Amino acid sequence: MGPLLLSRRAKEAIKTGLAMAIAFAIALGMGWDKPHWAGFAVAMISLTTAGQSLNKGAMRMFGTLVAVIAAFTILSLFWQDRWPLMLALSLYVGFCTYMLTGKRLQYFWFVSAFVCLIIVVDAGNTSESAFQIAVERTQETAIGILVYALVAGLLWPQSSRGDLEAASRKLLAVQHRLYGTYRDLMAGKGNAEDSRQLRMQEVQLVHQMGSALSAATTDSYTVWEARHRWRRFRDEATDLGEALEGWRRSFPEVRDLDLATLLPNLDAVCDELEARFAEIERMLDGEAPHRQTRAIDPEVDRRAARALSHFDRAAVAVTKAQLDRLVGLTSALFDVIRDIKGFAIVPIGRPHAPAASRRGLAIDPDRLTAAIRVMATLWVAFLLWVYVDPPGHQTFVQLAGTMGMAAAMMSMVRPSTMLLPFALGCAFAGVLYVFVMPQLSGYGELALMIFGATFAIYYLFSEPRQALAKMGAIVPFIVLISIENQQTYSFARYANSAAMILLGISLVVIMNYIPTSPRPEKTFLRLFRRFFRHADFLLSRIALDWEQTKGLAGRWKTMFYRNDLWELPSKLLATGPQIDYRQFPDNTPEQVQALTASLGALTFRIIELGDMRERPQAQFLVQELIADLRAWRLAVQEQIQIWADDPAAAARQDIDIQKRVIDRLARLEARVEETFDKAGAGELSAADRENFYRLLGAFRGLSEAGIDFVRIANGINWGKWREARF
Amino acid sequence: MPLIPSEVAIAGVYFPPLLFAAILGTVAAIVTAFALNRYRLSRFFYYPPVVFLALAVIYTGLIGTFIIPV
Numbered sequence: 138m139g140p141l142l143l144s145r146r147a148k149e150a151i152k153t154g155l156a157m158a159i160a161f162a163i164a165l166g167m168g169w170d171k172p173h174w175a176g177f178a179v180a181m182i183s184l185t186t187a188g189q190s191l192n193k194g195a196m197r198m199f200g201t202l203v204a205v206i207a208a209f210t211i212l213s214l215f216w217q218d219r220w221p222l223m224l225a226l227s228l229y230v231g232f233c234t235y236m237l238t239g240k241r242l243q244y245f246w247f248v249s250a251f252v253c254l255i256i257v258v259d260a261g262n263t264s265e266s267a268f269q270i271a272v273e274r275t276q277e278t279a280i281g282i283l284v285y286a287l288v289a290g291l292l293w294p295q296s297s298r299g300d301l302e303a304a305s306r307k308l309l310a311v312q313h314r315l316y317g318t319y320r321d322l323m324a325g326k327g328n329a330e331d332s333r334q335l336r337m338q339e340v341q342l343v344h345q346m347g348s349a350l351s352a353a354t355t356d357s358y359t360v361w362e363a364r365h366r367w368r369r370f371r372d373e374a375t376d377l378g379e380a381l382e383g384w385r386r387s388f389p390e391v392r393d394l395d396l397a398t399l400l401p402n403l404d405a406v407c408d409e410l411e412a413r414f415a416e417i418e419r420m421l422d423g424e425a426p427h428r429q430t431r432a433i434d435p436e437v438d439r440r441a442a443r444a445l446s447h448f449d450r451a452a453v454a455v456t457k458a459q460l461d462r463l464v465g466l467t468s469a470l471f472d473v474i475r476d477i478k479g480f481a482i483v484p485i486g487r488p489h490a491p492a493a494s495r496r497g498l499a500i501d502p503d504r505l506t507a508a509i510r511v512m513a514t515l516w517v518a519f520l521l522w523v524y525v526d527p528p529g530h531q532t533f534v535q536l537a538g539t540m541g542m543a544a545a546m547m548s549m550v551r552p553s554t555m556l557l558p559f560a561l562g563c564a565f566a567g568v569l570y571v572f573v574m575p576q577l578s579g580y581g582e583l584a585l586m587i588f589g590a591t592f593a594i595y596y597l598f599s600e601p602r603q604a605l606a607k608m609g610a611i612v613p614f615i616v617l618i619s620i621e622n623q624q625t626y627s628f629a630r631y632a633n634s635a636a637m638i639l640l641g642i643s644l645v646v647i648m649n650y651i652p653t654s655p656r657p658e659k660t661f662l663r664l665f666r667r668f669f670r671h672a673d674f675l676l677s678r679i680a681l682d683w684e685q686t687k688g689l690a691g692r693w694k695t696m697f698y699r700n701d702l703w704e705l706p707s708k709l710l711a712t713g714p715q716i717d718y719r720q721f722p723d724n725t726p727e728q729v730q731a732l733t734a735s736l737g738a739l740t741f742r743i744i745e746l747g748d749m750r751e752r753p754q755a756q757f758l759v760q761e762l763i764a765d766l767r768a769w770r771l772a773v774q775e776q777i778q779i780w781a782d783d784p785a786a787a788a789r790q791d792i793d794i795q796k797r798v799i800d801r802l803a804r805l806e807a808r809v810e811e812t813f814d815k816a817g818a819g820e821l822s823a824a825d826r827e828n829f830y831r832l833l834g835a836f837r838g839l840s841e842a843g844i845d846f847v848r849i850a851n852g853i854n855w856g857k858w859r860e861a862r863f
Numbered sequence: 864m865p866l867i868p869s870e871v872a873i874a875g876v877y878f879p880p881l882l883f884a885a886i887l888g889t890v891a892a893i894v895t896a897f898a899l900n901r902y903r904l905s906r907f908f909y910y911p912p913v914v915f916l917a918l919a920v921i922y923t924g925l926i927g928t929f930i931i932p933v
Contacts, residue, residue: 861906
């Protein structure tokens with residue numbers, strides 16, 4: 138008989154089931170109240186690799202400790218005063234919700250909010266037990282994490298190092314293919330649509346590699362030792378993705394130019410980049426590089442460039458800057474991978490300045506809305522507890538708050554979709570509680586049932602896309618079977634707890650409609666209008682004669698609008714696929730994706746224009762051209778205001794706007810020509826000219842991105858999206 | 864014949880009649896909302912989610928008065 142071969146998902150399900158049974162056994166053996174808290178810790182931290190689980194376990198543990206401190210602080214400040222106590226608690230939960238909707242340490246903030254909620258609300262009911270509740274919660278969480286860590290470490294240990302290396306190889310392979318596609322695109326072969334799938338894959342792989350790195354740093358000593366280099370690799374690879382995207386966006390402006398003449402060593406530069414990608418991939422496969430990087434700089438033929446129009450010279454300057462960036466980033470990636478793989482010890486220089494992206498600390502309005510919604514949910518649940526006393530009593534408040542936070546954390550999942558999995562989970566737990574558990578005798582039999590049920594849930598719902606179904610099954614199972622040392626059975630208790638779970642989720646569903654409809658098409662329209670409002674504000678700040686507000690408020694406002702504008706295309710991209718296209722057959726997912734991509738291009742151009750505005754410009758050029766640039770800017774702002782008020786207006790302007798933009802650019806071109814002719818010898822330095830060309834390039838890029846947007850918006854049926862629906 | 868409120872017994876467990884009236888009221892509101900969406904009549908309401916809530920309450924009241932006394 139051959140060895141027993143188990144699939145990875147079966148092994149993971151066995152580990153979780155075993156850890157759950159052991160955690161319950163310890164909690165019951167120690168005589169702790171609420172042994173299901175230990176079971177919860179196991180259920181929540183169980184992930185596919187030891188590193189991922191340990192990271193999540195550490196966040197759960199630290200989150201619990203922070204929550205205990207926060208809970209004691211709130212309780213000690215407002216011990217006898219329920220309204221200030223609730224106010225302080227809701228503010229803390231609101232703060233944590235804002236943090237958990239961000240990109241870092243989401244689970245830590247989630248745990249620190251709901252554990253604080255549990256302690257404060259439970260202790261508020263029976264004040265003498267506050268310390269006992271906090272200690273029990275902490276020790277049972279710790280035991281759950283410890284048990285799972287031991288089981289995961291001893292039984293079929295699964296390291297994340299392989300995942301990290303696989304994700305890195307895939308990421309670089311996709312970036313290499315993107316580079317090849319873009320090189321063809323620059324040479325006039327293919328079209329940008331061909332690369333869309335690759336671009337989306339690249340974004341996913343960057344995220345996947347980040348998660349794998351964080352897990353592998355925990356469960357692999359080799360990765361831990363080289364963690365700084367790996368993080369550098371992650372950052373450089375992310376920047377490379379952005380640089381490739383910026384390079385692609387500059388193609389429309391150089392489409393009609395003879396780049397082979399204007400950039401004489403373009404082929405050599407592209408060949409060198411190609412060779413670097415191949416060598417990096419080779420090293421990631423574990424082979425030594427065949428060659429080193431060669432220093433090469435893209436050169437511009439100045440004589441050929443002088444024959445071009447000013448806008449075309451600007452476009453060449455932008456392309457050269459993009460190529461410079463690619464050369465620098467591939468060289469840095471080559472060095473860092475050579476070091477990680479041990480082919481050479483290379484002193485790693487300073488990281489490259491990232492491309493235009495988020496800056497500083499600014500509030501995200503969507504995250505703030507989510508935080509306010511959770512606070513409102515908590516208040517409504519609290520008032521229901523005080524004045525109506527729903528099933529579950531204080532547990533209803535804890536559950537509604539926790540579910541509200543979970544809904545905020547999974548913002549792309551509609552809360553109403555939680556109802557069915559949790560209802561089925563309640564029914565499943567009910568069958569076990571009513572028909573199976575009364576037949577069991579002793580912990581051995583109970584442990585078998587716990588193991589079997591947990592194994593079944595984790596085996597059947599092992600895919601990441603089944604996470605909601607898994608939670609819907611395991612949470613009611615742990616809560617409703619009410620395991621205690623003195624086990625009693627009460628159908629009324631089961632029915633009340635099940636009703637509490639479903640009512641708590643229903644409250645979250647209702648609160649999700651406040652203040653605005655959560656329907657994806659409405660969210661899309663709301664974000665779309667906000668995009669143009671913010672674009673309008675930022676464009677008003679790029680006037681060459683605009684004095685930057687010295688005050689903190691002015692700077693913060695600009696930063697807020699800039700950061701939000703930067704984030705909006707990705708939010709729109711995530712919202713688009715959720716629209717029910719069967720209800721709106723006139724609009725296709727491809728159209729919406731193209732529309733979002735055109736908004737991404739607009740964002741890039743507006744941010745680029747803002748960055749160019751910050752570069753020093755020659756006083757002479759500013760004086761001469763300020764009126765023309767202002768006229769251009771005001772015309773663009775007027776257009777943007779129309780789009781913000783009525784997206785359908787963009788659709789009505791298709792041909793008209795193209796003609797107007799082309800006329801305006803031609804007029805601006807003539808004025809620039811005139812001004813440069815007027816400039817005396819030595820009045821403009823090479824840097825002045827380059828800065829001005831890049832500014833002009835950004836103006837032209839924005840105009841063309843606007844035309845592209847109008848062309849795509851023309852095909853969308855906006856009226857149907859705007860109609861009120863249930 | 865006057866309708867007298869009484870609990871609903873299922874397998875020996877007594878449930879309040881309001882629970883069933885509310886469940887049926889909500890189901891009726893879902894069906895109505897579906898039909899209003901289907902025939903594009905929802906566009907005549909300013910904020911449909913509040914209308915849905917109102918429909919659920921009205922249906923629950925009607926069911927509680929005429930079908931399952933609460």
